[in-house]
Amino acid sequence: MFKWFGLVSYVPYTKVEGFADHLREGRIMGSCCQGCGAVTFPPRSDCSACLDEHFEFIEYSGRGTLHTYTRIEAAPTGFERLTPYVVGMVDLEEGGRAVAWIGETVQEEDIEIGMDLQLVPRMSEEEERIRVYYSLEIPGTRWVKTAGSA
Amino acid sequence: MARRVGVIGIGHGVFGRRSDATVQELAFEAFREAILDSGLQPGDVDASVIGAVPEYHKQRSLAGVVQEYLGLLPRPTWLTEAACASGSAAIRSGWLAIRAGVHDVVAVIGCQKMTELGTAEILALMGRVGEVQWESGFGTTFPAYYAMFARRHMHEFGTTTDQLAAVAVKNHHYGALNPYALFRKEITVEKARLSDRVATPFHVYDCCANADGAACVILASEERAREHSASPVWLSGMGCATASMSVLRRASLVGLPSAVAAAAEAYDMAGVGAGDIDVAEVHDCFTIAEIMAYEDLGFCPKGKGGPFAAEGRTYIGGDVPVNVDGGLKAKGHPIGATGVSMTYEIVKQLRGAAEDRQVPDADIGLTHNVGGIGQYCFVQILSRD
Amino acid sequence: MELNLEGRVALVTGGRRGIGAAIALALAREGCDVAIADQRLDAEAAEVVRAIEETGRRAHAVEVDVRSFPSAEACVTEVIGVLGRLDILVCNAGVNRDAVIWRMSETQWDDVIAVNLKGYFSFNRAAARIFKDQRSGKIVNIASINGLRGKHGQTNYSASKGGEIALSKALARELGKFNANVNVVAPGMVMTEMARALAPEFLEQAVDESVLGRLASPEDCANVVVFLCSDRARHITGEVIKVDGGQYI
Numbered sequence: 001m002f003k004w005f006g007l008v009s010y011v012p013y014t015k016v017e018g019f020a021d022h023l024r025e026g027r028i029m030g031s032c033c034q035g036c037g038a039v040t041f042p043p044r045s046d047c048s049a050c051l052d053e054h055f056e057f058i059e060y061s062g063r064g065t066l067h068t069y070t071r072i073e074a075a076p077t078g079f080e081r082l083t084p085y086v087v088g089m090v091d092l093e094e095g096g097r098a099v100a101w102i103g104e105t106v107q108e109e110d111i112e113i114g115m116d117l118q119l120v121p122r123m124s125e126e127e128e129r130i131r132v133y134y135s136l137e138i139p140g141t142r143w144v145k146t147a148g149s150a
Numbered sequence: 151m152a153r154r155v156g157v158i159g160i161g162h163g164v165f166g167r168r169s170d171a172t173v174q175e176l177a178f179e180a181f182r183e184a185i186l187d188s189g190l191q192p193g194d195v196d197a198s199v200i201g202a203v204p205e206y207h208k209q210r211s212l213a214g215v216v217q218e219y220l221g222l223l224p225r226p227t228w229l230t231e232a233a234c235a236s237g238s239a240a241i242r243s244g245w246l247a248i249r250a251g252v253h254d255v256v257a258v259i260g261c262q263k264m265t266e267l268g269t270a271e272i273l274a275l276m277g278r279v280g281e282v283q284w285e286s287g288f289g290t291t292f293p294a295y296y297a298m299f300a301r302r303h304m305h306e307f308g309t310t311t312d313q314l315a316a317v318a319v320k321n322h323h324y325g326a327l328n329p330y331a332l333f334r335k336e337i338t339v340e341k342a343r344l345s346d347r348v349a350t351p352f353h354v355y356d357c358c359a360n361a362d363g364a365a366c367v368i369l370a371s372e373e374r375a376r377e378h379s380a381s382p383v384w385l386s387g388m389g390c391a392t393a394s395m396s397v398l399r400r401a402s403l404v405g406l407p408s409a410v411a412a413a414a415e416a417y418d419m420a421g422v423g424a425g426d427i428d429v430a431e432v433h434d435c436f437t438i439a440e441i442m443a444y445e446d447l448g449f450c451p452k453g454k455g456g457p458f459a460a461e462g463r464t465y466i467g468g469d470v471p472v473n474v475d476g477g478l479k480a481k482g483h484p485i486g487a488t489g490v491s492m493t494y495e496i497v498k499q500l501r502g503a504a505e506d507r508q509v510p511d512a513d514i515g516l517t518h519n520v521g522g523i524g525q526y527c528f529v530q531i532l533s534r535d
Numbered sequence: 536m537e538l539n540l541e542g543r544v545a546l547v548t549g550g551r552r553g554i555g556a557a558i559a560l561a562l563a564r565e566g567c568d569v570a571i572a573d574q575r576l577d578a579e580a581a582e583v584v585r586a587i588e589e590t591g592r593r594a595h596a597v598e599v600d601v602r603s604f605p606s607a608e609a610c611v612t613e614v615i616g617v618l619g620r621l622d623i624l625v626c627n628a629g630v631n632r633d634a635v636i637w638r639m640s641e642t643q644w645d646d647v648i649a650v651n652l653k654g655y656f657s658f659n660r661a662a663a664r665i666f667k668d669q670r671s672g673k674i675v676n677i678a679s680i681n682g683l684r685g686k687h688g689q690t691n692y693s694a695s696k697g698g699e700i701a702l703s704k705a706l707a708r709e710l711g712k713f714n715a716n717v718n719v720v721a722p723g724m725v726m727t728e729m730a731r732a733l734a735p736e737f738l739e740q741a742v743d744e745s746v747l748g749r750l751a752s753p754e755d756c757a758n759v760v761v762f763l764c765s766d767r768a769r770h771i772t773g774e775v776i777k778v779d780g781g782q783y784i
Contacts, residue, residue, distance in 0.1 A: 005287055006286065006287010006288060007287055007288070007289060008277070008286065008287055008289070009287055010278060010282045010283075010286055011282055011283045014283065042283070042284045042398065067302070067403070068298040068299070068301045068302040068305070068403060069298065069301060070294050070297035070298050070301060070349045070350050070351075070352075071347075071349065071350040072289060072290075072291060072294050072348075072349045073346070073347045073348055073349060073350075074291065074293065074346075074347075074348045074349065075273070075289055075291070076273050076274060076276045076277025076278075076286075076289055076290075076291050077270050077271075077273040077274035077276075077277060078274070078277070078289070079277070079289035082289065085289065087288055087289065087290055087294060087298075089298060089397060089398070096398070097397075097398040097399070098284075098398070099280075099284065099285045099288055099290060099397070099398065100288060101288055113301065113302070113305045123712060123713070125667065128708050128709070128711075128712075130712045133287060133288065144668070144669060144670045146670045146671070146714065
């Protein structure tokens with residue numbers, strides 16, 4: 001369910017809802033327009049180029065390079081107990097960009113624009129609710145992919 | 151030939167934590183000053199446009215409420231919203247109506263209360279500035295986006311945090327001279343460096359503050375403007391452009407493509423270039439925003455905005471005085487009112503009425519008002535014949 | 536019923552005799568490699584290992600003091616080292632030290648809590664970390680109907696068994712989204728060597744309580760454990776299944 005995505009979710013319903021289900025199973029998905037083949041990340045259902053409304057999910061490797069970042073000290077509602085945390089933006093190898101937390105495998109003093117990073121699917125361990133997200137880790141970090149449970 | 155539109159009345163209220171007034175009462179302060187300044191009666195106003203961001207108010211549907219309190223029923227009114235550029239969007243709306251020949255006199259009121267909500271509600275809104283679906287789940291905030299722009303600007307051009315602080319120092323210097331500003335004290339680079347961190351590399355002094363406030367301009371058709379003054383101030387160049395509202399889809403983060411496009415349109419319409427601008431108001435929601443504005447507007451070469459600020463080139467007496475009313479930094483940023491406040495200041499400068507903040511021989515002025523993280527930009531060029 | 540347990544690796548504490556041995560053997564017969572952990576690796580333990588290997592599966596025995604937190608952690612690590620992975624944990628090691636409360640010593644209380652409750656905590660914790668990271672796993676904690684009801688002379692035992700049940704439910708909540716199930720089997724009186732050593736009136740009392748008029752065999756318990764460990768029970772978690780012939784309804 002898309003409302004699982006992110007530590008706080010403001011978007012319960014979307015045509016690309018499956019993104020969160022795939023992320024829960026360890027797969028990072030972009031979208032591929034069935035009309036013109038355009039590939040987008042984050043995924044979107046409707047193609048603004050050819051107006052086709054049909055898309056397919058397509059798996060991304062999660063590899064990217066760091067475009068910019070910031071350490072947030074003043075948090076928005078829902079994130080108060082996490083500060084400070086570092087948010088990074090990466091250019092993904094297959095195109096598109098992602099915003100995510102810089103994870104525990106990356107030392108803050110080593111963060112440098114242009115460094116290679118790996119988006120790794122994560123599930124929140126500290127609370128009962130299902131929260132799925134991804135974090136930016138050092139390249140080569142591994143994670144478990146599971147088969148669809150539904 | 152499209153009708154020219156002049157600004158014949160200006161009004162401004164005190165920006166700050168206005169626990170003494172509702173949003174319509176704030177609007178009245180600014181409107182009253184503007185209508186008196188124009189020499190018109192409220193009955194001469196054909197329509198009003200209200201610029202405000204509704205989600206900060208408990209009162210729903212602000213335009214009607216404000217319109218009524220100003221005594222302008224049953225004339226037309228509507229709300230325009232373009233995030234922090236709502237005020238400029240309202241001015242554009244009035245400009246369009248007059249140019250189209252539908253109205254002759256339009257009152258534009260930018261008004262905003264931001265302190266009606268509790269801290270938690272405001273902080274929640276702060277987390278919803280970017281693309282809520284893909285970014286807010288990670289706790290991004292408005293300052294965080296501009297902080298990421300700053301990091302990138304520092305990476306690509308060597309801009310320093312002291313250069314960022316220089317912008318804040320300048321704007322607080324002029325804010326101290328502006329009776330309508332929220333912050334009336336000067337600061338030093340040292341003080342800026344030592345203030346609390348918000349989102350690296352930003353400290354508190356790199357960020358504008360929320361505020362309550364209102365400003366008003368009375369727009370008029372050419373005929374009506376000439377009745378008001380021998381030398382009216384014209385809206386001679388009006389540019390407006392948009393860009394992706396998500397940092398995930400901006401080709402480059404070291405400038406605002408919407409600002410570049412809007413400026414080009416405005417310069418072209420006014421028949422002037424960057425070098426002709428005598429005084430400017432730019433959208434310094436964060437210090438880096440002002441530095442990028444210098445570059446986007448063509449005041450200095452790309453990447454040189456930092457030194458441009460640090461060398462004092464945007465003080466009165468410098469290459470182009472910018473934000474000599476304190477900018478968003480010192481005035482505070484009641485988001486719906488800011489665009490109108492900027493216009494107020496430029497009109498005042500062009501009239502020679504800015505007293506101890508007067509830019510000598512100010513003939514051509516510019517306002518640059520950005521919505522959100524650059525998804526909207528409105529650039530206005532004002533001049534006299 | 537096809538249980539799809541082929542190739543899974545299980546650890547059974549208290550597996551050298553009684554219910555534990557029956558569980559270990561039942562899992563082996565369904566295709567699991569099984570490790571047993573117990574305080575003493577004696578002839579009985581060796582016999583269980585032999586019986587497992589006779590089914591064609593791998594077996595391993597670990598000597599462990601379940602009261603020791605690090606010992607439990609080390610046991611799980613050893614099992615994974617020898618058998619390659621862990622998919623199933625069955626906690627079964629338990630003791631009782633009955634006495635009416637006014638004659639119960641502090642030691643009688645501490646021993647039962649340490650072996651039964653803390654012991655289950657220690658093993659559950661070690662396994663939970665593995666199961667969370669690998670996004671799969673089954674835990675079955677063997678409790679007792681005396682954890683659901685109070686039993687005269689068992690303020691310590693009932694407390695520990697009730698605690699095991701609550702622990703299992705809380706853990707089910709924590710592990711659920713990681714695709715790991717945690718359940719409880721709560722036997723009534725089971726006919727084991729330990730039971731045979733009791734005074735006959737206790738056994739008779741249990742038979743009278745049971746609406747089926749008999750006592751459970753260790754295999755009656757093992758059957759339910761095996762089912763809970765299988766994919767057929769994938770949607771059961773946080774559950775308590777009594778195997779008591781209706782002693783406590």
